[in-house]
Amino acid sequence: MAEISSRNRGLRLFARYLVLALVAVVFMFPLVFMVVSSFKPDGQLLADTSSFRAFLPVGDISLDNYRAAFERAPIGQFMFNSVMITMVTVTLSIGICSLAGFSFVFLDWSGRGVILSIVLATLIIPFETIAVPLLLVVSRLPWVGLDGVEWGWLNTYRVQIVPWIVDALTIFLFVQYFKDLPRELIEAARVEGASWLQVYARIVMPLSGPVLATAAILKSLKMYNEQYLWPLIVVQDEAHRPIMVGLGYFFQLNVAWGELMAYLTLISVPVLAFYLFMQRAFIASIASTGVKG
């Protein structure tokens, strides 16, 4: 009897792992195909799709596609643009949004409730639906630079950064997190004579590690991965374009599949590596958007 039940348990355990592994295959196969194909010449890449070889790095394997992709498009420039835009936006975003969240939760000022409601209501406006009116706005905005005032923000970095700094979700995340911090700490510091800026910088920020990580991760993904439609319409000049717009280079006349796969791999690897390296923080950040809802 004991022998049978332990064998049964073994079988059931095996079945569980089998299901988990099959599901894993469903999520992995396109990505494996992408990476593997990036090392193959076009002819072999297309021929291999008819067999299991599509997922194996076999046959004529080389880095030729990568070399050709770098020749075809200024990938280094695109990469620099995307990383720079992402880092600047994320830094400004967590600074400005945390200050606003701090003000909404801890400070008591007239109009606070109404303004917070209006800010949170913008959560439901999909960006694509305001893209064209926003284009008209940014094309007429002034900018004070070293050479004096210039008008119009098209074909710049700032047009890809400034409109994206603040969004309702990031403010919402800070508001939710700050609400759970003990108010006594803040009141005690005020009694001691700390200014609001000191309370923010010395007490609240050091306690906000988790929400800062969440906000930074979500914003980074948005800035690196989803900057597609907006730069397409506001940045015509190559020097300022981000990686997603660079995809257009691989769709001229004939699609160069091998080079395209190399480019897709190149732009996905940094974010995948970042994710695998910090996957606990990634998953915790998504989970935290859900718990309090």
Added chain:
Amino acid sequence: MATKLTRSNGAGWAFALPGVFLIAMFIIVPFLFGFWFSLTNQRLVSPNPTQFVGIENYQNLLGLAVITIEPERDDKGQVVRDDKGEIAYPRVRTITRSDAYPQYSGMREWFRWQWGDNANVVIASDVVFMKALANTFIFVLFIVPLQGGGALLLALLINQKLRGINAFRTIYFMPVVISIVVISLLWRFIYDGSDGLLNNILNVLSFGLFQPVDWLGRTDTALGAIIVMSAWQAVGFHMVIWLSGLQTIPPTLYEVAAIEGASGWQTFRYVTWPGLRNTAILVLIVITMQAFALFSQIDVMTKGGPLDATQTLVFQAVERGYGKQDISGGSAISVILFFMVLAISLTQRFLTRERKYG
């Protein structure tokens, strides 16, 4: 709780101002502009001054009517049939272009069905918009159960206590961190009609019986293909939200269920599911709102084709406002979409309102 310690108009405004200003400038102002443009004949570049036209743009989008067409009859009053035996009807444009029916002028056929010998024809002022509207609803209707339900199954699968389970969770979540633009391009290759991976996989699994399908090139499969891909990409995101909901259910409830001898299904039905109510509402709302904003997949994979089979509201709003420089028309679509999303959001408020009694 206005105490002397927290009351602070100056600092409060100063801290909130940068954030509030940016959101006003780059979200609220363009949104209000869009609202205004939808009541005018604004174009991106136009020699003529912009005029206020009231609700004309909305009428041009939403005009809809059903007309009944009687079959053509010969001298004896018999219904005329063509070679295949189908009933012959007069063309719809004999009505929409007729001076006798000014209310139908400019409308075109959307679809029709037969009722006895007569044909009922639905005509619309803007057939492409109507198709986009219908496709958006179809997308939402299918993706919500597919993605929400699929994510719940994955969460239950991952919630087991097994060695190495985190590795599987990491893999299931992986597509979420990759750009939807990259994913869409990759799946264009997977769905390809001749060299596509999907056709080849199905061919091997069916021992050569399966005939290749041009998934994105056929009107009856294109939208379905985009639905499946979108669910595949984002299902890991909602799996994590379900998981965090699952972990808020106290383990003692499961212990009680086990002592009472509850089956696996009973445990899910009476312990797990009631504990997930708020998570369920959140997941449904988030998926619905994202689904209404469907754009990138369409832009990368089909551009709304074939034959408008994958047009969506947001794609049309961008296509008209930017592609065709018809800002007023695009803005009107955006405003319609906004009110639909607003209705959903208010429903969420209502469903998750705090109950005072019980």
